[in-house]
Amino acid sequence: MLELRNINKYYNPGTINEMCLFDNFNFKVDTGDFVSVVGSNGSGKTSMLNIICGSIDVDSGSINIDGKDITREKEYQRHTYIGRVYQNPAMGTCPDMTILENMSLADNKGKKYNLRAGVNKKRIDFYRSNLRQLNLGLEDKLHIKVGSLSGGQRQAMALLMSTMTPIDFLILDEHTAALDPKTAEIIMELTDKIVSEKKLTTIMVTHNLRYAVEYGNRLVMMHQGKVILDRNGSQKDNMEVDEILERFNEISIECGN
Amino acid sequence: MSIIIGVLEQGMIYAMMALGIYITYKILDFPDLTVDGSFPLGAAVTAALMVKGMNPYLTLPISFAAGAAAGILTGIIHVKFKVRDLLSGIIMMTALYTINLKIAGKANVPLFSLENIFDNKVLDSIVPEAAAPYQTLVMILIILLIVKLLLDGFLRTRSGFLLRAAGDNPVLVTSLAKDSGKVKILGLAIANGLVALSGCVFAQWQRVFDISVGTGTMVIGLASVIIGVNLCRFLPRVKDTFAVLIGSVIYRACVAAALQLGLQANDMKLITAALFFIILCISMDRKKKVKAHA
Numbered sequence: 040m041l042e043l044r045n046i047n048k049y050y051n052p053g054t055i056n057e058m059c060l061f062d063n064f065n066f067k068v069d070t071g072d073f074v075s076v077v078g079s080n081g082s083g084k085t086s087m088l089n090i091i092c093g094s095i096d097v098d099s100g101s102i103n104i105d106g107k108d109i110t111r112e113k114e115y116q117r118h119t120y121i122g123r124v125y126q127n128p129a130m131g132t133c134p135d136m137t138i139l140e141n142m143s144l145a146d147n148k149g150k151k152y153n154l155r156a157g158v159n160k161k162r163i164d165f166y167r168s169n170l171r172q173l174n175l176g177l178e179d180k181l182h183i184k185v186g187s188l189s190g191g192q193r194q195a196m197a198l199l200m201s202t203m204t205p206i207d208f209l210i211l212d213e214h215t216a217a218l219d220p221k222t223a224e225i226i227m228e229l230t231d232k233i234v235s236e237k238k239l240t241t242i243m244v245t246h247n248l249r250y251a252v253e254y255g256n257r258l259v260m261m262h263q264g265k266v267i268l269d270r271n272g273s274q275k276d277n278m279e280v281d282e283i284l285e286r287f288n289e290i291s292i293e294c295g296n
Numbered sequence: 297m298s299i300i301i302g303v304l305e306q307g308m309i310y311a312m313m314a315l316g317i318y319i320t321y322k323i324l325d326f327p328d329l330t331v332d333g334s335f336p337l338g339a340a341v342t343a344a345l346m347v348k349g350m351n352p353y354l355t356l357p358i359s360f361a362a363g364a365a366a367g368i369l370t371g372i373i374h375v376k377f378k379v380r381d382l383l384s385g386i387i388m389m390t391a392l393y394t395i396n397l398k399i400a401g402k403a404n405v406p407l408f409s410l411e412n413i414f415d416n417k418v419l420d421s422i423v424p425e426a427a428a429p430y431q432t433l434v435m436i437l438i439i440l441l442i443v444k445l446l447l448d449g450f451l452r453t454r455s456g457f458l459l460r461a462a463g464d465n466p467v468l469v470t471s472l473a474k475d476s477g478k479v480k481i482l483g484l485a486i487a488n489g490l491v492a493l494s495g496c497v498f499a500q501w502q503r504v505f506d507i508s509v510g511t512g513t514m515v516i517g518l519a520s521v522i523i524g525v526n527l528c529r530f531l532p533r534v535k536d537t538f539a540v541l542i543g544s545v546i547y548r549a550c551v552a553a554a555l556q557l558g559l560q561a562n563d564m565k566l567i568t569a570a571l572f573f574i575i576l577c578i579s580m581d582r583k584k585k586v587k588a589h590a
Contacts, residue, residue: 118473131471133464136457144457148472164332201471240361 041068046100060086061264073234073241075251078261084244088212093117122201127212131197132184138177142166145200151221169199191222202233211243248280262290301433303552307545308436309497311441314544316490317517324463324483329385329514330370334363334393334488336510338495340400343407343505352413357494363492364485371481398508405505410502444537459483519572520544524580
């Protein structure tokens with residue numbers, strides 16, 4: 040179980056631009072949950088992910104995983120059990136390295152990066168079969184640099200790479216936002232497949248309300264650093280996109296838009 | 297003939313330094329000015345040890361270690377104290393000037409009368425008389441090849457992969473649960489180790505240590521890397537590390553040609569700067585900093 044307790048986070052503290060993002064924010068995710076998070080820009084969705092992953096510090100409060108306090112752990116330490124896919128497809132791969140080298144790098148996560156051969160030849164077939172399930176033909180391009188692939192292909196690789204080794208949490212930060220609708224669909228289906236196969240606890244931030252409704256077993260809407268809607272189980276199954284849209288409109292009216 | 301041998305000798309000595317710069321500039325994307333201090337550091341360490349009577353071959357690994365230590369310090373200044381990359385290098389370069397003077401004892405240490413890696417009793421007894429003019433060249437070639445092959449090998453290891461990833465996409469290194477700062481420090485250590493090693497060989501080749509020997513190291517190395525990599529880009533299956541060696545020799549050939557044309561040694565810095573500027577403009581390498589794609 041992942042738990043954020045009494046999180047306080049201010050941006051630009053002590054200046055005239057001081058902005059309170061989280062004021063006593065609490066959030067819980069049960070093991071095995073697939074949570075979709077929606078909300079307007081600046082509502083704190085991505086900041087929440089950054090706080091969980093350790094990319095930004097909190098002013099006070101604690102982050103706990105299964106009762107263990109990880110607030111003081113550095114970002115790279117937390118990534119031993121967290122996998123993350125970013126909105127920008129370039130963030131999850133190395134453009135100047137080949138597909139094979141990228142896969143090998145990811146495959147070694149959790150082990151030592153020592154003087155043993157970078158590419159383990161015995162694993163090549165495993166990488167091939169992994170890539171084949173993407174249906175993008177990447178399994179025949181092992182020696183091509185990732186930088187020459189399209190955004191969708193890179194994002195598919197990023198997803199594979201971030202979930203290749205055993206992790207507990209998968210963090211998806213608008214990971215289909217930069218893709219065309221068709222590719223986004225493929226990536227979303229792949230995501231769902233991987234999450235259910237590996238039984239990953241997943242938090243997905245998305246602006247695509249249909250994905251939020253269709254995928255996952257819990258839906259959370261955030262606004263100005265607060266959770267304003269939280270549905271799970273059968274409550275969520277009966278939700279419609281229109282219902283969320285309606286809430287969005289209410290928020291906008293409150294803001295005076 | 298002697299000019300060609302001289303160009304090859306110098307080019308290959310500086311190639312080791314250029315390989316170091318290749319690591320920081322091309323792989324890590326870190327403009328490391330430490331090299332202007334670590335090149336003479338290698339030379340100073342070598343001079344001090346040789347004057348004390350140490351076996352000249354032992355000065356090679358010791359110089360490498362000294363350079364690596366300098367690189368680690370630059371890395372710590374940058375990573376732990378969050379000083380900008382360029383400034384971290386300048387801090388170390390400035391500090392090393394004094395340190396190099398302290399190590400060598402004075403600004404100019406002649407090594408003419410001492411045995412060195414190219415010229416010693418053991419070597420002279422093995423090498424036949426006829427091959428003597430090429431003795432130095434072959435020795436440099438051997439050292440350079442060992443360095444290049446070791447570096448190529450390292451870049452194929454898991455640690456080498458991580459180093460390449462750290463320059464390419466530090467976010468990925470973090471995602472792999474590794475501290476990208478430590479990887480950077482490792483890269484700077486290896487790079488400055490190579491630069492100091494190059495300084496060590498250079499001092500023995502020139503048979504003198506001079507404190508000013510490091511001035512412009514960064515520019516020479518960068519020019520070599522950029523010339524080599526851009527020339528060899530169109531050739532299939534040429535490794536970047538080999539391209540850097542070619543670049544270094546070509547750079548030396550240009551310098552030798554300029555001197556042959558009657559230019560004074562004092563004009564060289566201005567010409568180097570102009571050459572470097574032109575190379576950068578042609579290669580468009582400066583655009584690399586605008587990382588639109590990553």
